[in-house]
Amino acid sequence: MYQQRLECLSRQELEGLQLKRLRCVLAHIKEKNPTYHQRLGSPEPEDIGSLKDIQQFPFLTKDDLREAYPFGLACGHKDEFVRFHMSSGTTGTPVINPFTRTDVEQWSEIMARCLSAAGLTHRDILQITPGFGLFNGGFGFHYGAERIGCFVIPIGPGRTLMQLKFMKDFGTTALAGISSYPLRIIEVAREEGFDFRQTKLRVGIFGAEVWSDEMRTFIEKEMGIETFDIIGMTETGGVGLGIDCQDHSGIHVWEDHYLVEIIDPETGEVVPNGTEGEMVVTTLTREGLPLIRYRTRDITRVLSRSRCACGRTHLRIARIKGRTDDMLKVKGVNFYPRQIEEILMRHPEILPNYLITIGKVAGKDQVEVSVESSRLDESLKQRLEEEIYNFLGFHVEVKLLNRGELPRGPGKAVRVRFLEKTSG
Amino acid sequence: MYQQRLECLSRQELEGLQLKRLRCVLAHIKEKNPTYHQRLGSPEPEDIGSLKDIQQFPFLTKDDLREAYPFGLACGHKDEFVRFHMSSGTTGTPVINPFTRTDVEQWSEIMARCLSAAGLTHRDILQITPGFGLFNGGFGFHYGAERIGCFVIPIGPGRTLMQLKFMKDFGTTALAGISSYPLRIIEVAREEGFDFRQTKLRVGIFGAEVWSDEMRTFIEKEMGIETFDIIGMTETGGVGLGIDCQDHSGIHVWEDHYLVEIIDPETGEVVPNGTEGEMVVTTLTREGLPLIRYRTRDITRVLSRSRCACGRTHLRIARIKGRTDDMLKVKGVNFYPRQIEEILMRHPEILPNYLITIGKVAGKDQVEVSVESSRLDESLKQRLEEEIYNFLGFHVEVKLLNRGELPRGPGKAVRVRFLEKTSG
Numbered sequence: 001m002y003q004q005r006l007e008c009l010s011r012q013e014l015e016g017l018q019l020k021r022l023r024c025v026l027a028h029i030k031e032k033n034p035t036y037h038q039r040l041g042s043p044e045p046e047d048i049g050s051l052k053d054i055q056q057f058p059f060l061t062k063d064d065l066r067e068a069y070p071f072g073l074a075c076g077h078k079d080e081f082v083r084f085h086m087s088s089g090t091t092g093t094p095v096i097n098p099f100t101r102t103d104v105e106q107w108s109e110i111m112a113r114c115l116s117a118a119g120l121t122h123r124d125i126l127q128i129t130p131g132f133g134l135f136n137g138g139f140g141f142h143y144g145a146e147r148i149g150c151f152v153i154p155i156g157p158g159r160t161l162m163q164l165k166f167m168k169d170f171g172t173t174a175l176a177g178i179s180s181y182p183l184r185i186i187e188v189a190r191e192e193g194f195d196f197r198q199t200k201l202r203v204g205i206f207g208a209e210v211w212s213d214e215m216r217t218f219i220e221k222e223m224g225i226e227t228f229d230i231i232g233m234t235e236t237g238g239v240g241l242g243i244d245c246q247d248h249s250g251i252h253v254w255e256d257h258y259l260v261e262i263i264d265p266e267t268g269e270v271v272p273n274g275t276e277g278e279m280v281v282t283t284l285t286r287e288g289l290p291l292i293r294y295r296t297r298d299i300t301r302v303l304s305r306s307r308c309a310c311g312r313t314h315l316r317i318a319r320i321k322g323r324t325d326d327m328l329k330v331k332g333v334n335f336y337p338r339q340i341e342e343i344l345m346r347h348p349e350i351l352p353n354y355l356i357t358i359g360k361v362a363g364k365d366q367v368e369v370s371v372e373s374s375r376l377d378e379s380l381k382q383r384l385e386e387e388i389y390n391f392l393g394f395h396v397e398v399k400l401l402n403r404g405e406l407p408r409g410p411g412k413a414v415r416v417r418f419l420e421k422t423s424g
Numbered sequence: 425m426y427q428q429r430l431e432c433l434s435r436q437e438l439e440g441l442q443l444k445r446l447r448c449v450l451a452h453i454k455e456k457n458p459t460y461h462q463r464l465g466s467p468e469p470e471d472i473g474s475l476k477d478i479q480q481f482p483f484l485t486k487d488d489l490r491e492a493y494p495f496g497l498a499c500g501h502k503d504e505f506v507r508f509h510m511s512s513g514t515t516g517t518p519v520i521n522p523f524t525r526t527d528v529e530q531w532s533e534i535m536a537r538c539l540s541a542a543g544l545t546h547r548d549i550l551q552i553t554p555g556f557g558l559f560n561g562g563f564g565f566h567y568g569a570e571r572i573g574c575f576v577i578p579i580g581p582g583r584t585l586m587q588l589k590f591m592k593d594f595g596t597t598a599l600a601g602i603s604s605y606p607l608r609i610i611e612v613a614r615e616e617g618f619d620f621r622q623t624k625l626r627v628g629i630f631g632a633e634v635w636s637d638e639m640r641t642f643i644e645k646e647m648g649i650e651t652f653d654i655i656g657m658t659e660t661g662g663v664g665l666g667i668d669c670q671d672h673s674g675i676h677v678w679e680d681h682y683l684v685e686i687i688d689p690e691t692g693e694v695v696p697n698g699t700e701g702e703m704v705v706t707t708l709t710r711e712g713l714p715l716i717r718y719r720t721r722d723i724t725r726v727l728s729r730s731r732c733a734c735g736r737t738h739l740r741i742a743r744i745k746g747r748t749d750d751m752l753k754v755k756g757v758n759f760y761p762r763q764i765e766e767i768l769m770r771h772p773e774i775l776p777n778y779l780i781t782i783g784k785v786a787g788k789d790q791v792e793v794s795v796e797s798s799r800l801d802e803s804l805k806q807r808l809e810e811e812i813y814n815f816l817g818f819h820v821e822v823k824l825l826n827r828g829e830l831p832r833g834p835g836k837a838v839r840v841r842f843l844e845k846t847s848g
Contacts, residue, residue: 079546139578
């Protein structure tokens with residue numbers, strides 16, 4: 001464990017620390033950004049008597065952060081900032097998260113905890129495939145690895161053949177990436193006759209996209225590795241908000257740094273433990289862009305607040321099911337792409353590339369699922385359609401494609417496409 | 425100054441330190457890599473009585489480093505390495521430079537000195553445009569800036585419109601880049617009616633490519649900034665080997681970390697002070713890949729070993745004239761692309777995009793220079809041809825092109841092209 005004592009605080013100690021830090025972050029906002037303080041209703045830090053008092057504050061949304069571009073909600077002067085990262089959103093105004101020196105330290109610390117939770121030590125060779133620069137992924141892994149003393153291969157995204165070559169030449173033991181990238185690596189490895197069993201690769205740490213348990217099993221089996229699901233986003237201060245430990249019994253969120261609530265996305269009410277809802281994050285130790293009740297849009301639920309078999313006491317949540325803005329609504333039925341992925345990936349013939357197309361035929365919503373498969377036969381197609389029908393309650397056309405027929409792009413995988421025009 | 429005392433040591437102190445450190449680096453090689461030690465003739469560190477004794481060691485070339493891929497000349501175990509950077513060479517085996525934790529510290533220190541020499545403080549906002557990752561440029565500037573406490577915009581290469589937007593939105597005061605990139609920024613700014621005078625930009629730190637004084641004047645005038653020429657390469661441990669100070673009277677090489685010799689590239693003999701030759705670098709403080717007498721292929725000369733007006737005592741060398749492998753030999757005349765650039769850029773009509781084409785007509789070498797110009801007239805063309813004739817002693821065809829006619833690529837600028845076939 002990277003910080004045994006802090007990672008194993010009793011619940012009482014943890015919540016005491018959270019309360020103290022919540023008051024600190026409110027004092028910090030009050031001192032540094034009067035507009036932000038006013039937005040919260042001008043609270044006096046000492047008036048916060050319990051963690052529940054946080055519910056008096058309004059939510060903060062991604063749009064709020066966008067409207068604040070560049071530094072409307074930032075707390076501090078440019079002199080105090082040492083860097084910023086930016087949301088990778090391709091449309092509209094980006095979200096800018098400015099980091100103070102303390103924020104860089106905080107980030108390095110939680111990332112070191114994450115890598116350590118995944119079993120990494122200074123003896124590991126970590127190949128970092130997320131991008132470096134404005135995107136937070138590359139730097140997050142880099143700074144965490146530097147704390148631990150891993151040998152970092154800062155290769156960044158793409159150049160998959162080189163990724164494989166480096167894995168072999170340098171004896172890579174751990175791979176970090178966005179969760180769809182291992183699929184591409186596996187694909188190229190297959191084309192090249194590359195055998196992961198002949199490498200020293202044993203750990204994969206993936207995140208930034210929703211990936212089903214079935215996809216996870218596929219990656220673990222194909223690469224012969226143990227995978228870890230890491231969460232976090234630019235808004236919360238980058239990757240590293242939490243990760244699952246070697247017990248894989250939920251994602252630990254570092255509660256001394258983050259206060260998590262799960263709310264009903266419709267009503268905004270906090271839901272009971274175990275109920276699914278949207279994760280809302282308050283940062284307890286960030287300086288540049290402290291968040292009070294940020295709506296992450298991630299759908300999850302609390303699994304446990306008790307001590308894990310690994311010894312850590314920090315809150316465990318379920319792996320992310322989807323994002324509220326990824327939710328599809330067709331013929332009155334709400335569902336997430338991940339749920340379709342789960343159905344598809346239960347079949348060993350199915351390859352991990354699929355595309356859900358939502359279009360209209362004669363004014364009515366239609367869903368088509370195109371998926372690559374190693375076997376294109378009518379019975380598999382019918383079986384998939386039946387299973388999806390059992391889940392959604394309406395018919396979805398499944399199209400089986402040969403390996404390589406769906407487009408591959410750089411960056412996050414595109415899993416859903418909307419056709420505006422009538423399609424035949 | 426970032427390290428007043430170290431940057432202003434007397435010549436005697438400097439050379440004393442160099443001798444001590446030369447013995448240390450030899451001891452380090454002896455301890456960590458017997459093959460490398462043998463390659464040097466198995467020297468005993470204490471037998472080195474003076475800096476001149478270094479001349480007993482063989483040169484190290486880029487090919488030697490390539491043949492050592494990945495860790496043949498590395499000193500240390502993978503456990504001790506925290507990262508590597510890689511030469512950006514597109515052909516053949518790359519050069520891998522593994523960094524220990526101490527190497528990262530050394531690099532950060534010399535980069536902080538460089539940024540400080542360019543007048544940067546924690547109040548500056550530095551937009552870093554070289555790539556992050558395996559290429560050393562981005563990380564070099566990043567780590568140096570972190571030491572000083574600049575506000576870093578880790579934008580990396582490309583996306584020139586966004587570069588301009590950020591300059592304005594964030595109040596960028598300093599720009600770091602490979603030396604051809606400001607040309608592209610200037611070009612896009614002109615298309616967009618972007619006025620650098622309305623920004624806070626005041627400093628540009630450029631390197632990694634040879635750029636003439638005339639190109640430098642062009643960039644300074646167009647952007648309204650002061651520029652600094654920074655040197656260094658993956659092999660020597662990354663950017664930051666040296667930089668010119670605000671007196672611009674030569675490039676200071678950090679002599680407490682690097683021992684520089686200038687040799688005749690033909691004979692390998694050390695040339696007298698002031699004579700042009702190839703720069704040979706010995707690293708005095710690097711652990712992962714210590715270099716003994718590395719031939720950089722950069723052509724320069726010693727300008728001064730005395731105290732500079734800025735107070736620094738470290739060796740000053742002339743700006744890089746070219747690289748031995750860039751040298752062109754046509755009709756028995758040796759010349760560097762930079763020398764043609766100087767002639768072209770003396771004319772205010774000429775734009776900073778040119779391409780030298782070497783081809784054969786009827787078995788004889790022919791040189792053609794294509795260059796963009798804001799005025800395409802016969803008299804300018806004739807004048808350029810005459811000036812080039814006066815320099816080279818043979819006729820070169822000049823082709824004036826409209827703005828934008830020459831191709832622009834990502835990465836380093838292509839200035840020379842060889843046509844194998846007969847051209848008309």
